[in-house]
Amino acid sequence: MRRRGYPFAAACGMEKAREAILIALVNPHAGGLLVSGEKGTGKSTLARAARSLIDAPWSEVPVSVTEDRLFGSVDAEAxxxxxxxxxxxxxxxxxxxxxxxxxxxxxxREDLLSSILTIRETGEYRLERDGISASRETHFTVLAVMAPESGTLSSSALDRFGMFVETPSLDDEENRMTIVRRVLDFERDEKKFAASWSEETAAIKEKLAAARDILPNVEVTDAMIKLSAVYTLKANVAGHRADIYLIEAARAIAALAGRKYLLPKDLERAAEFVLPHRMRKPPESEAAPPEENNAPPPPQTDKEPPPPEEMFNQQDELTPPPRTDTEEHEGSDERDKEDESMANPQTESGERVDAADTRVKLPPMWIEPPKSRRPTKGSGKRSNTKTDEKQGRYVRAELPRTKTSDIAFDATLRAAAPYQRFREKNGMALAIRKEDIRSKVREKRTGNIFLFVVDASGSMGARERMKTVKGVIFKILLEAYQKRDRVGMIAFRKSHAEVLLPVTRSVDFAQKKLASMPTGGKTPLAKGLFKTEDVLDMIYRQDAQQDPVVLLITDGRATSPIEKGGDAVADAMGEATRIGKRGLPIAVIDTENGFVKLGLAKKLAREMNAAYFAMDKLDEDDLMRIWRRTAM
Amino acid sequence: MKRTGTFPFTAIIGQEDMKKALVLNVVNPRLGGVLIQGEKGTAKSTAVRALADLLPPRSCVVGCRFHDDPKDSANWCDECHEKYDGKEPEAELLPMKVVELPVSATEDRVVGTLDIEAAIREGKRSFETGILADANRNILYVDEINLLDDHVVDVLLDSAAMGINTVEREGISYSHPARFSLVGTMNPEEGDIRPQLLDRFALSVYVAGEKDLDKRAEVIKRRLRYEDDPEKFLAEWKDAQAEEVRRIERAIRLLPQVTSSNDMLRLAAKLSIALGVDGHRADIVLIKTAETIAAVDGHTEVTKEDIRAAARLALPHRMRRRPFEEQKLSFEDVDKVIDE
Structure with a gap:
């Protein structure tokens, strides 16, 4: 279909992005361009408008592309x-x-993007499909657009784009008015609008063509190469790709200016496009790698000393004697109570509702993602899983292993095509035999299920602990929201455990439930774990192909046994062992603090075969790392 | 099963914002759709389906699979370009339709796929159209849009943005016009909608059950009367329906003459900046909505009041927000900027 589109010249307030596109079009060796911008900033409009500036081919890759169309296939018709x-x-x-x-x-799909970028770098590829074996050459410039709010690219994919530019959201009235006026005019009459910009468009085309002519003659002196190395060293980028892209982009800038030599300012300008997406923090400030399962966090010697306030708090905690678990645990803890009444309003029944502390920190955690044992259902962003149903994106075709009803007709056709001259056709153009049949391989993005099991007993209410816990869950929910995960929540307190929130996709709803969760009473940890098993069973009944991730948040100090007179801690350990046998990814976040620790949560984690983290060692960067890892 | 028709749009009680937003999208198909959020049983789906009876006929190229507009050659499909380049195509009047996209739809049904019959009978590789082809110049309706598979959302986003459906799959390389008004309904308790998709909707409305006792009783009465004898009920509402169609047609004729002064454009920009909305789509939608409201109202110069009314529909879902923050648009803030 012919696309007229919005004229490149009429794009208002995007000078930097426009320049980057021109550089990419002038010099393919600058490594292509990634345009990133918030929704509604006109990034796609601008990038697509570039099409009318060149007389070279322009191919668009839709997200629904299948491999045969991307890389080529046998011509079935021929x-x-x-x-x-x-x-x-x-x-x-x-x-x-x-x-x-x-x-x-x-x-x-990341694997498709990776193949595209590899072919872009090497300029050649081998095709082995449908009985065709060919080596081919192709040279193209990749121009890509993304909206970061729907997920970012991995750093390795980012690094392979020569240049990167962001389209800003403009904040001044004049520019915004101009944009609206132009868009309205364009929509009212596209032809007329394009005509009114034809002179500007022609001028840009001319400039572009002239720059492409000059480009081969733009010289690069050793001094300029050295200067470029200074830039890349300063930016602490990985590898040498950036150096090449930097010089090539600078050459294009010189060519666009009509010069046959580089000036330092060309490199400086080029650096604005080539370096931002590959800059790394200097090595000394890089955070520690995630810890192994069950390993205690290393002593944090390299951290700054705690601010005076914290010092004070730590000393303060030396005063109360460490508590062992007694029936009257929370009621008798006078100090805790005092803290509570000062910080938070308390309800009559001794319950309280804490706000979420959003400044909270998380420790480095590493939850082993479940091995993909079987196809997984569900839709979401986290993991790409192969599905057996007729749902999900058709990725490629294969010989069916069993009888299939999900036939890939295109692939079947290609398989049958070469034999048509020899087959009996009964009046049809095509005779398809059983051996030609190919079935579709489908892939579906599935979100994970996160099951929060939260200790809401009185001991958690002490010293703002619950506030911190809510803060932690809040952060995890934020990530879950972006990844389209499902979450469920179980809380245990007083004498029982309850499902506060059945597994749902509405993370917003989960947040509301969390905000209003009261704390107070004894710690029926065993019952909490028992309920967890119930919910896990229910999840499996609904969908036997999902492995939920369990996050248990507790100090481990069980005070309420399953039956009267029983041993609360032993009961809890027994339940923990049973859950552990399921082999699920589980993390235990230990909220125990104070001078003397009982380490019950850690023991619990061992019984459950879970990753263990102490909450007071948590930090924000770590949090991001955990979620990226789990998302893999 | 014989369909006797749908519950008349004009017989729906209350839900004024929803009805208004839907009508605006009929009057101006380039407005950009509406997202209707609300609990179960608040007549969301009924209203969208009832809209079908009010849709005006429009001129289409005879025999075109995408019902191209004979006058709008800039957005013709390849087939029309080939047949009528430089010539006047034959036109016919066809009513606009509500095309439904079921939540369980597969990607190939949405974007279109290889025509298997042609392949087997004639050995030809040709394109079989999908739902997006039907949706061109029509209303595309997705019930429970928040439950739509992510990869179907991806292709929807792409078409909604460009007005073109690009197919590069199953040996097929094809693109065709796909300009549609996207209408979605959802119950927010069942899950969130992707922010990118949310932003694609020009307007958004929240509907709640009727709180007024008398009105509530009337809702039930009408529903019972309709179910008791649909034909009789439809006959009773025939005049009201016809009047609504006339109102819409008048607005459609007036819309091309509606203009917005620079002052109104500045006001829209001010509103967007003051309320901190993302990107520029808000300004554009605000003005387009105000122009459409003016057309429905019967005047040709956009006024402050049109902008005020447009803000109610176009801004609530665009407030810059982090997940979980209550996104309540304060209309006092809107009024403050407008009355300054």
């Missing part, structure tokens, strides 16, 4: 009609000498 085995070129072939445009690149 095979059927003439018995020829001919290659039908894919998009990367069609883009040869021009641009491969990818919208919403962060939604494209």
């Amino acid at each position: 095979a059927i009609k003439n018995g020829e085995r001919r290659l039908l070129p894919g998009l990367i072939d069609e883009a040869d000498g021009g641009v491969l445009y990818i919208d919403d690149v962060n939604l494209l």
